[in-house]
Amino acid sequence: MRIDTLRLQDFRNYTEQSVAFAPDVNVVVGGNAQGKTNLLEAIVYLSRGKSVRARADRELIRFGAAEARLSGALFSRGRDFTVEARIIAGRRRVLTVNQVGVKRAAELADVLGTVFFCPEDLFLIRDGAAARRRFMDQSLSQLRPRYAAALAEYNRLYEHKTRILRDSEEHPSLLDTLPEFNTRMALAGAVLIHYRARYCARLEYYAAAAHRECSGGREALSLRYETVKTVLDPFAGQNVLFEQLMAHQQAHAAAELASRLCLSGPHKDDILVEIGGENARQFSSQGQTRTAALAFKLAERDIYQEITGRSPVLLLDDVLSELDPRRQEFVLNRITGGQVFITCCEEDRLGSLLAGKVLHVEQGQVS
Numbered sequence: 001m002r003i004d005t006l007r008l009q010d011f012r013n014y015t016e017q018s019v020a021f022a023p024d025v026n027v028v029v030g031g032n033a034q035g036k037t038n039l040l041e042a043i044v045y046l047s048r049g050k051s052v053r054a055r056a057d058r059e060l061i062r063f064g065a066a067e068a069r070l071s072g073a074l075f076s077r078g079r080d081f082t083v084e085a086r087i088i089a090g091r092r093r094v095l096t097v098n099q100v101g102v103k104r105a106a107e108l109a110d111v112l113g114t115v116f117f118c119p120e121d122l123f124l125i126r127d128g129a130a131a132r133r134r135f136m137d138q139s140l141s142q143l144r145p146r147y148a149a150a151l152a153e154y155n156r157l158y159e160h161k162t163r164i165l166r167d168s169e170e171h172p173s174l175l176d177t178l179p180e181f182n183t184r185m186a187l188a189g190a191v192l193i194h195y196r197a198r199y200c201a202r203l204e205y206y207a208a209a210a211h212r213e214c215s216g217g218r219e220a221l222s223l224r225y226e227t228v229k230t231v232l233d234p235f236a237g238q239n240v241l242f243e244q245l246m247a248h249q250q251a252h253a254a255a256e257l258a259s260r261l262c263l264s265g266p267h268k269d270d271i272l273v274e275i276g277g278e279n280a281r282q283f284s285s286q287g288q289t290r291t292a293a294l295a296f297k298l299a300e301r302d303i304y305q306e307i308t309g310r311s312p313v314l315l316l317d318d319v320l321s322e323l324d325p326r327r328q329e330f331v332l333n334r335i336t337g338g339q340v341f342i343t344c345c346e347e348d349r350l351g352s353l354l355a356g357k358v359l360h361v362e363q364g365q366v367s
């Protein structure tokens with residue numbers, strides 16, 4: 001799959017811009033604050049219906065404008081598609097595929113898959129569990145619509161239940177609704193665990209290989225999916241997972257009431273990462289955890305390919321300049337085979353190393 005052309009209207013610092021891309025490597029070059037990341041952000045938006053960095057869609061609208069528009073001509077599954085997004089201040093964004101409105105962002109993922117890699121991702125292993133959950137959630141949501149739906153449902157229930165627990169002191173009758181919430185959360189939670197367990201297994205397979213290769217065969221990476229304690233086998237059937245989640249709920253019901261916090265469920269899941277048998281978060285060097293993070297991102301692309309049979313568009317924002325020459329070479333050797341976007345600064349020597357179409361970005365204009 002690939003994106004052939006992109007049109008931006010009042011998106012970030014772009015007023016009006018059409019760009020044609022190469023089917024293989026696109027090198028986005030420019031000084032700081034010229035619009036390189038914005039260009040990549042626009043491409044990812046067309047695949048996920050949300051920004052990789054903005055909290056609210058309205059940040060994407062060019063200062064002073066009323067709405068932003070994105071339009072991409074894509075080639076995917078042997079066909080041409082036009083995917084469009086209208087982002088309007090104070091209203092829900094409108095997404096269309098071939099002029100037909102789509103309700104869920106997951107329908108965009110069907111047409112365009114993306115793996116976005118930025119320098120913050122290099123802290124994926126060092127960061128708290130939330131970062132690794134986000135990683136799983138984001139990749140799985142692109143690949144499995146059922147996962148995306150269960151995740152949205154779970155998050156909605158979680159927020160609602162948290163409000164009930166918080167407000168129950170003043171309004172004790174609210175607590176009558178808790179059993180219903182617990183059941184629905186356990187149902188959605190079982191779906192999340194089902195998919196996460198399988199995802200982590202594939203992630204370990206691919207990431208361990210990448211890590212071994214990148215470390216010159218010196219280091220062994222291993223992963224373990226960690227979820228709710230009562231879940232003995234995350235690969236068990238979803239009915240078994242459901243029962244075990246309910247048991248955990250019941251055991252923590254009193255503590256939830258006392259703390260007024262939602263304590264039970266897969267919203268605390270993590271991936272335990274070990275390098276050479278030691279907990280990487282605690283014991284690994286900066287270089288080791290970076291290599292492991294790199295391996296995670298490359299594995300994300302491998303898994304996408306394994307499951308869909310297609311190569312997702314890979315977008316590397318400023319990552320190469322953050323890596324030492326050995327790791328740069330490793331990444332560059334691994335990115336062939338699909339469409340790639342790489343940003344780099346003008347003075348960067350990398351620009352000259354990369355073969356591909358060069359797009360110069362200056363003050364929100366591409367030439």
Ligand code: ATP
Binds near residue numbers: 036059062345
């Ligand atoms: P760097 O090399 O520093 O990463 P970059 O080329 O990636 O730079 P971008 O992150 O793409 O730069 O941002 C370019 C500019 O876009 C910034 O100066 C920012 O102020 C501007 N910008 C961001 N959002 C908007 C907006 N909604 N309207 C207008 N300009 C915006």
Ligand code: MG
Binds near residue numbers: 038
């Ligand atoms: Mg940038």
